[in-house]
Amino acid sequence: MAKKDFELTWQEIPVGNIVLEPGNAAEYRTGDWRSQRPVVDRSKCVKCGICFSFCPEPCIVKDEEGYYEAELYYCKGCGICAYECPKGAITMVQEEH
Amino acid sequence: MSKRRGIEASAAVAEAVAAANVDVIAAYPITPQTHIVERISEIVADGILDAEFICVESEHSALSACLGSAAVGARTFTATAGQGLELMHEVLYVTASMRLPVVMVVANRALSGPLNVWGDHSDVMAARDCGWIQYFAENAQEVYDLTICAFRIAEDHRCLFPVMVNMDGFHVSHVVEPVELLDRDAVASFLPPNRYPLPLHPDRPVTMGAFAPPVLYTECRTAQEEALRATFPVIKEAWDDFANRFGRRYAPVETYRLDGAECVLVVMGSFAETAAAVIDRLRDAGKPVGLIRLRLWRPFPFAEIRQALSNARIVIVCDRSISYGGPGGPVCSELKAALFGHAHQPRIVSFIAGLGGRDILPEQFASMVDRATEIVERNLPVDYEIIGVRQ
Numbered sequence: 001m002a003k004k005d006f007e008l009t010w011q012e013i014p015v016g017n018i019v020l021e022p023g024n025a026a027e028y029r030t031g032d033w034r035s036q037r038p039v040v041d042r043s044k045c046v047k048c049g050i051c052f053s054f055c056p057e058p059c060i061v062k063d064e065e066g067y068y069e070a071e072l073y074y075c076k077g078c079g080i081c082a083y084e085c086p087k088g089a090i091t092m093v094q095e096e097h
Numbered sequence: 098m099s100k101r102r103g104i105e106a107s108a109a110v111a112e113a114v115a116a117a118n119v120d121v122i123a124a125y126p127i128t129p130q131t132h133i134v135e136r137i138s139e140i141v142a143d144g145i146l147d148a149e150f151i152c153v154e155s156e157h158s159a160l161s162a163c164l165g166s167a168a169v170g171a172r173t174f175t176a177t178a179g180q181g182l183e184l185m186h187e188v189l190y191v192t193a194s195m196r197l198p199v200v201m202v203v204a205n206r207a208l209s210g211p212l213n214v215w216g217d218h219s220d221v222m223a224a225r226d227c228g229w230i231q232y233f234a235e236n237a238q239e240v241y242d243l244t245i246c247a248f249r250i251a252e253d254h255r256c257l258f259p260v261m262v263n264m265d266g267f268h269v270s271h272v273v274e275p276v277e278l279l280d281r282d283a284v285a286s287f288l289p290p291n292r293y294p295l296p297l298h299p300d301r302p303v304t305m306g307a308f309a310p311p312v313l314y315t316e317c318r319t320a321q322e323e324a325l326r327a328t329f330p331v332i333k334e335a336w337d338d339f340a341n342r343f344g345r346r347y348a349p350v351e352t353y354r355l356d357g358a359e360c361v362l363v364v365m366g367s368f369a370e371t372a373a374a375v376i377d378r379l380r381d382a383g384k385p386v387g388l389i390r391l392r393l394w395r396p397f398p399f400a401e402i403r404q405a406l407s408n409a410r411i412v413i414v415c416d417r418s419i420s421y422g423g424p425g426g427p428v429c430s431e432l433k434a435a436l437f438g439h440a441h442q443p444r445i446v447s448f449i450a451g452l453g454g455r456d457i458l459p460e461q462f463a464s465m466v467d468r469a470t471e472i473v474e475r476n477l478p479v480d481y482e483i484i485g486v487r488q
Contacts, residue, residue, distance in 0.1 A: 006312045010319035015257060016196035017317050018295055019304035 034077030036092040038070050044089035051081035051090060101277045106237035106269045107132030109276045110202050113244035115146045116284040120171035123151035123162035128214040129266035130178040130204040156181040160188040167197035168305055170296035172248060175199065178266055179206030182220045192259045193228030194321055195305055198251030199259040202244055204270040207453040215454020216266035218366065218417040222427045228321060230260040230328060231395040235367045237274040240264045242345055245284055249335045252291045256331045265367040267454060279343065287342055326396050349393035350401040354380055358387025360466055361409040365391040365428055366417065368457050375462040386466055391428065399435045406436065409443045413469045417451040425481030444473045447481035461485060
């Protein structure tokens with residue numbers, strides 16, 4: 001999309017609100033819904049992947065070392081990963097803004 | 098060019114669907130609309146119309162199937178009434194916001210409860226704000242003509258909105274009347290093929306029915322509202338072209354004997370025909386009365402209604418539904434809103450009548466004129482009155 005969605009005027013909305021670029025949901029930043037972000041304490045993490053399995057977005061990805069981190073472009077800050085973590089390794093931290 | 102036949106209004110709708118060469122019909126039978134889809138299913142089964150007739154398990158599915166059908170660019174029709182329109186409710190809004198040119202005939206019916214299958218306007222009033230173009234036909238010929246016009250209006254690229262053609266349940270839907278049926282070639286000359294601009298097609302993928310977050314929803318809704326208001330000249334153009342070709346003229350606001358009329362009745366739907374007969378009688382007796390038949394309900398014809406009422410002293414609005422706990426009949430509310438703040442301020446009196454299939458008799462229209470005059474001249478504190486209720 002040439003323009004970001006928050007820049008579109010009503011005159012620029014396509015007829016019937018049709019999305020002309022299929023598959024563009026990946027561009028949609030749900031991260032700005034977030035008021036808290038998950039922070040992983042790697043000294044407690046056992047790389048079980050339960051956070052990865054439960055993330056409803058799903059925005060948690062495994063890094064090269066096998067740890068799991070949330071992709072903050074998409075993470076809505078729901079806190080399910082922190083709630084489900086059996087080791088208490090994930091803390092929800094208030095965003096600054 | 099055309100033939101005149103005695104035919105039930107519902108069957109006339111089916112003939113209009115056949116003449117318009119509709120591609121897809123998805124419908125669920127419900128009184129008093131059943132005869133429409135019953136006759137269409139016969140026309141399709143007999144091979145007179147080459148169309149897909151989708152039998153569905155509910156009205157919600159009927160309109161959902163129509164939505165999908167219109168989205169691939171097929172000319173699409175459905176019909177319903179009363180509770181069926183209620184069950185379609187959420188899809189009504191979706192169809193309008195997706196700008197899909199579905200045509201639907203509603204045989205207007207009361208809403209439960211108590212359960213009542215007879216005619217009034219409660220169903221369409223509950224669907225008033227769904228974003229469809231909505232207008233009213235008063236008899237079999239009108240519903241035939243206006244159904245054909247509906248496809249032209251809906252599919253016009255300047256329009257692209259679903260159209261709801263209303264006719265009164267039983268009082269129109271089940272009445273056999275002489276109807277001039279047009280042949281298919283004549284209809285085809287008036288109604289070009291449907292060319293939906295962005296149909297669903299695997300070669301050109303698009304996403305329909307996506308969601309809009311707060312940052313976009315207001316712009317989407319504004320675009321829809323502006324587009325619906327802009328359909329007004331397209332509707333008039335279609336009706337004028339129909340008149341030029343076939344001789345029957347329709348207008349958003351139709352007036353009857355308004356010259357010198359101090360007291361004007363406003364009626365929507367078939368009871369306007371009864372009212373017209375009463376106007377003749379009262380005029381013969383020297384009373385300065387006239388009639389407005391409100392044909393186009395959405396988009397509301399504000400300027401036309403103001404113009405038509407510019408010389409009226411008393412305006413009587415006769416509604417066939419109640420806005421519970423509200424200001425009176427919904428048509429009257431719209432009319433008051435249309436006139437509020439404008440230089441000419443007639444006194445407006447709201448009556449509610451004809452609920453759940455009850456007739457409005459000629460003498461009741463005549464008594465409305467007397468009662469409205471009394472309310473205005475004695476300045477009685479009346480919000481609205483229900484005609485003919487036993488008490």
